[in-house]
Every structure is written in C-alpha cells, then in structure tokens.
Amino acid sequence: MKSLQNRVICIVGASSGIGRATAVACAQAGMRVVIAARRLDRLEELAAELTSQGGEALAVQCDIADESATEALLEQCIARFGAVDAVLANAGYGHEGSIVDLSDEALRRIFEVNFFGTVRVTRAAVEAFRKRGQGHLLITSSCLSRFTLPYFAAYSATKAAQTHLARALRLELESEGIDVSVIHPITTRTEFFDTASDVAGMQRRGIPKHSPKLFVQTPERVAKAIVKCLRRPTSEVWTSHITRLVAGAMVAFPSFHDFCCRRELAHRNAGDPPGETTPRIEAIGENPAS
Numbered sequence: 659m660k661s662l663q664n665r666v667i668c669i670v671g672a673s674s675g676i677g678r679a680t681a682v683a684c685a686q687a688g689m690r691v692v693i694a695a696r697r698l699d700r701l702e703e704l705a706a707e708l709t710s711q712g713g714e715a716l717a718v719q720c721d722i723a724d725e726s727a728t729e730a731l732l733e734q735c736i737a738r739f740g741a742v743d744a745v746l747a748n749a750g751y752g753h754e755g756s757i758v759d760l761s762d763e764a765l766r767r768i769f770e771v772n773f774f775g776t777v778r779v780t781r782a783a784v785e786a787f788r789k790r791g792q793g794h795l796l797i798t799s800s801c802l803s804r805f806t807l808p809y810f811a812a813y814s815a816t817k818a819a820q821t822h823l824a825r826a827l828r829l830e831l832e833s834e835g836i837d838v839s840v841i842h843p844i845t846t847r848t849e850f851f852d853t854a855s856d857v858a859g860m861q862r863r864g865i866p867k868h869s870p871k872l873f874v875q876t877p878e879r880v881a882k883a884i885v886k887c888l889r890r891p892t893s894e895v896w897t898s899h900i901t902r903l904v905a906g907a908m909v910a911f912p913s914f915h916d917f918c919c920r921r922e923l924a925h926r927n928a929g930d931p932p933g934e935t936t937p938r939i940e941a942i943g944e945n946p947a948s
C-alpha cells in the first residue's frame with residue numbers, strides 16, 4: 659500500500675462529476691491536487707474549497723484538444739509542486755445518436771477530445787514520470803469500452819480506444835516503474851448526460867429514464883475506487899462487479915450482448931418520443947456549459 663500523503667496528482671477534467679469528486683477524495687487522502695479543465699471559474703471555486711479544508715490545490719485552465727495547453731499543464735504542475743506522482747486523464751464527453759447520422763466533423767471532435775486528448779495527456783505524463791523513474795497514469799474509460807449500446811457507437815469507440823491504449827502502455831512502461839490503470843465506471847450521476855443530450859440537440863436532462871437503476875452510481879463511488887487504486891495500483895478498476903461479469907459474458911457471447919441491448923432499445927424507444935430517438939447531429943461544438 660502506497661502512502662498518498664503529500665503526493666501530487668494532476669486531474670484533467672476536474673471541474674465536475676467524477677474528476678471533481680476524485681479531487682476532493684484525493685485531497686482528503688492528503689494529496690496535493692492540480693485540477694484542470696476548461697471552466698476556470700469552477701476550478702477556482704473547487705481549489706478554494708480544498709484549500710479552506712487544509713489541502714493544497716492548483717487550478718489550471720486547459721483544453722485537452724490543444725496540445726500545447728496539455729504540455730504546459732504538466733509544466734505548471736511541476737513548477738508549483740516540484741513533481742507529479744499521478745495523472746488522471748478523465749476529461750471526456752458522450753453523445754447519443756446513430757453514427758449513420760453523425761457528421762465527420764462531430765465524429766472527429768469526439769475522438770479529438772476523448773481519445774487524442776487522452777493521448778496528449780498520456781505523453782506529457784509519461785515524459786514527466788520518466789524523469790523520476792516512477793509515476794501512475796490512470797485513464798477514465800467506461801464499461802462501454804467492453805460492450806456498446808445502440809446510439810452510443812461513437813462514444814463507445816472512443817472508450818474502447820482508450821482501454822486498448824492503457825492495456826498496451828501498461829506492459830510497455832512497467833519495467834520503467836510506471837503504473838497504468840484504466841477505470842471503467844458505469845452510469846454515474848454527473849453532468850455527462852446533460853452534455854451528451856446538448857451536443858446531440860436533444861432536450862433531455864439527467865440520466866435517461868430507461869437506464870436500469872441497478873446500474874447507476876455516484877461520482878463519489880468512482881472517486882473512492884480511484885483513491886484505492888492510487889494506494890494499490892491495479893490494472894483495471896471496475897466500480898460494479900455485476901457489470902464486470904455481464905461485460906465479460908457479452909464479449910464472450912455476442913448474442914447475449916444483442917439480447918441485452920434489444921431490451922434496452924425497446925425501453926428507450928418506448929420512453930422517447932419519435933424523432934428524438936435518432937436526432938441528426940450536424941456538429942458537436944464546445945461543451946455548452948462552458
């Protein structure tokens with residue numbers, strides 16, 4: 659078990675949801691935290707909250723679609739705290755809609771943030787870790803990296819790409835003292851679903867009604883699992899054992915995957931008015947909340 663006291667973590671995508679909850683949990687565990695995202699006001703508010711509770715925090719505005727901003731982030735982290743022990747590549751967004759209707763621009767945008775953004779954060783982190791001969795990279799992927807849902811093909815593809823990246827890197831870097839972990843949250847109560855709905859031009863707020871309640875968790879639950887993984891690095895972190903088993907069965911038996919997804923699709927179509935189920939998506943822009 660590693661002590662986290664005074665260790666430094668850089669969390670990319672910390673202005674809300676899982677990243678924010680992880681920053682709070684890491685600070686409570688004694689870590690010094692660098693919190694990054696595009697919404698600086700949110701980050702500064704969080705940094706002030708953590709500082710008022712006796713923690714140390716640095717807020718940095720960073721868009722992971724911008725390579726130079728990602729490199730500068732790690733430099734700022736080291737300039738402030740002298741080192742970086744762990745990096746959580748957590749920034750990302752989802753969207754709902756058929757890939758058939760998705761413009762190339764929108765598809766490139768989601769890969770730009772979810773996958774290439776993760777690659778940029780990974781390169782900057784590994785460069786910093788190599789200088790010290792140690793470090794821990796964590797990547798927030800999703801249970802949807804192992805199976806998909808109808809109308810989530812583009813998002814699931816970005817998450818599968820992240821998971822493959824992490825699995826390969828884990829082996830490439832282990833002899834250098836660098837750990838790589840991938841996190842597979844299930845449906846989590848965050849702004850994720852509002853953003854996914856906004857970028858698809860849908861009106862829906864919050865978690866879709868048809869999502870099974872059994873598979874919904876809080877961001878604090880994911881944060882707790884991430885802190886556990888920081889203490890004792892493991893290759894894959896699942897926050898639901900049932901989902902892990904179901905995902906394994908779905909990979910082994912594609913007809914089981916289709917059976918489960920057909921049920922999900924039937925609930926979805928029954929709950930959503932016609933026309934909202936397959937919105938035509940022309941472009942995905944910035945997070946409308948920013």
Ligand SMILES: NC(=O)c1ccc[n+]([C@@H]2O[C@H](COP(=O)([O-])OP(=O)(O)OC[C@H]3O[C@@H](n4cnc5c(N)ncnc54)[C@H](OP(=O)(O)O)[C@@H]3O)[C@@H](O)[C@H]2O)c1
Nearest residue numbers: 671673675676695696697721722749750845846848849850
């Ligand atoms: N919620 C779920 O059900 C669920 C399930 C499985 C996996 N996940 C994954 O968990 C991660 C966190 O999502 P969440 O659920 O916590 O959603 P969230 O509350 O919407 O948080 C997303 C975070 O990513 C940041 N972000 C988005 N685009 C960015 C960019 N271009 N540059 C820098 N930061 C960016 C956002 O900050 P700004 O807008 O301020 O930039 C925000 O801090 C995502 O990778 C998501 O795919 C979520």
